[in-house]
């Protein structure tokens with residue numbers, strides 16, 4: 215009896231539930247007439263779009279009063295969500311390794327995510343006269359980029375740029391081969407916002423030509439070049455445009471903050487100031503902000519001059535960009551363009567600044583895409599030599615020599631020539647044309663650039679065989695000089711890519727290990743110490759340093775004594791890391807050192 219009753223109750227409940235679900239399904243299909251072929255349910259809509267349903271305080275985002283880019287009716291959100299689900303479902307992609315960051319994590323994060331606004335109050339509370347600011351076009355080239363960061367890139371621009379200022383987003387597809395970057399994505403963008411345009415390159419053109427192509431199409435007064443895996447932060451555009459507004463000859467960049475390659479967190483609280491510069495092999499490098507700039511800055515947020523653009527977020531008035539000669543179109547695939555534009559702008563009377571109130575996140579990853587017919591190092595080297603030839607006058611020989619020694623080590627001149635980038639007649643001619651343009655614009659000399667913008671940058675001597683920071687292989691800490699002249703080692707606070715000019719040493723062809731016009735010798739306890747240079751260079755009794763293929767720095771080879779990093783247990787600099795001469799031992803990583811540059 216009881217059992218029968220329980221069955222009846224269960225059956226009734228079951229019928230009720232099924233009927234209710236059925237009715238709900240019919241109701242929802244009435245509301246959303248576009249059927250969802252992937253079975254996406256309404257809760258997904260809420261999941262992907264809940265940012266829009268959250269009430270936003272008007273005071274936070276004053277410019278969203280009109281034409282809110284994210285105020286969709288539910289039908290539009292529904293279609294977008296279906297398209298998004300389809301994109302994610304048919305997302306046929308290589309593993310995370312190809313992309314060089316945790317794309318799996320990225321795929322789990324909303325493409326419309328919020329990021330914490332960690333700007334200083336001074337940046338947040340600034341008021342702008344929107345009517346007076348120039349309009350902007352974003353130009354973003356992409357080649358086989360990851361899907362979700364690209365979506366996030368576009369969504370961030372749409373939601374964090376005042377609509378009256380954003381003319382368009384021009385995406386230049388540089389002949390991508392992944393199908394997830396095809397028609398469905400285009401359809402998604404078409405429905406998302408009419409200001410998004412996609413240009414498709416029929417053949418691979420590289421980052422520089424793709425940007426130029428996008429710029430040609432741009433209708434805004436200002437063009438901002440971005441990377442496809444960048445995420446602009448709240449209030450990014452206004453301070454850039456404000457800076458450009460009344461200055462005819464200026465190029466500005468945002469403060470680029472890293473998006474963590476593992477967690478995808480955007481770290482915007484990083485406020486240490488560095489400026490952009492170059493190493494002698496033409497790698498991009500960060501330099502600590504020198505006192506002669508720092509002491510004139512009244513606060514942390516005002517724009518400061520920078521010698522070289524970082525490259526991934528460049529804002530420039532379209533008319534000025536064209537007047538100055540754009541990017542050199544002879545640069546292939548990747549590399550060199552930020553040097554070309556930076557040298558050009560400064561040396562022809564313009565100015566480059568970083569605007570700290572404008573923050574843009576960037577995923578700093580290795581690029582693993584193909585470089586076309588040539589390999590990566592060949593292509594990049596060729597671009598670097600091209601820039602040096604056009605802009606660096608007599609200093610181009612240092613670049614050539616550093617490129618040869620650092621990137622093609624151990625090659626003879628003849629062997630090197632066969633691997634050295636080869637310039638065709640047409641390329642040589644186009645370099646001459648760029649130089650002629652430079653002359654026409656009354657460009658100053660590269661010596662002027664160095665003296666004026668980077669006086670602290672050490673210029674290697676023709677006699678140097680190696681130079682730059684001397685970095686230990688194990689600890690990655692570099693030689694520096696204590697106040698009393700002893701040599702110690704220490705790390706760079708900002709990571710590996712920062713060059714501290716005070717730590718620039720050189721080993722010359724005579725075997726002198728030098729710091730400026732003094733030399734490294736040894737003193738008490740066999741500790742390395744800075745001294746007067748020996749007078750009998752090359753003569754009998756002179757004891758040279760050598761740097762060998764095992765990365766040992768040996769003092770007078772027959773003595774088998776090598777520069778060794780060690781924690782001091784003696785009365786000098788007790789407890790600190792010093793450098794001591796000890797018996798050479800190839801297995802000891804504390805004796806293995808890297809010079810930043812080798813000259814060929």
Ligand code: UDP
Pocket residue numbers: 354355356357358359386387388418419420421424440441442443525526547548579580581
């Ligand atoms: N890119 C491109 N074509 C290429 C190489 C790169 O369109 O042949 C794009 C790339 O997808 C990215 C931008 O150019 O949006 C900058 O490239 P990347 O991020 O690799 O440069 P990095 O940040 O490493 O300097």
Ligand code: MN
Pocket residue numbers: 441442443526576577
């Ligand atoms: Mn990038």
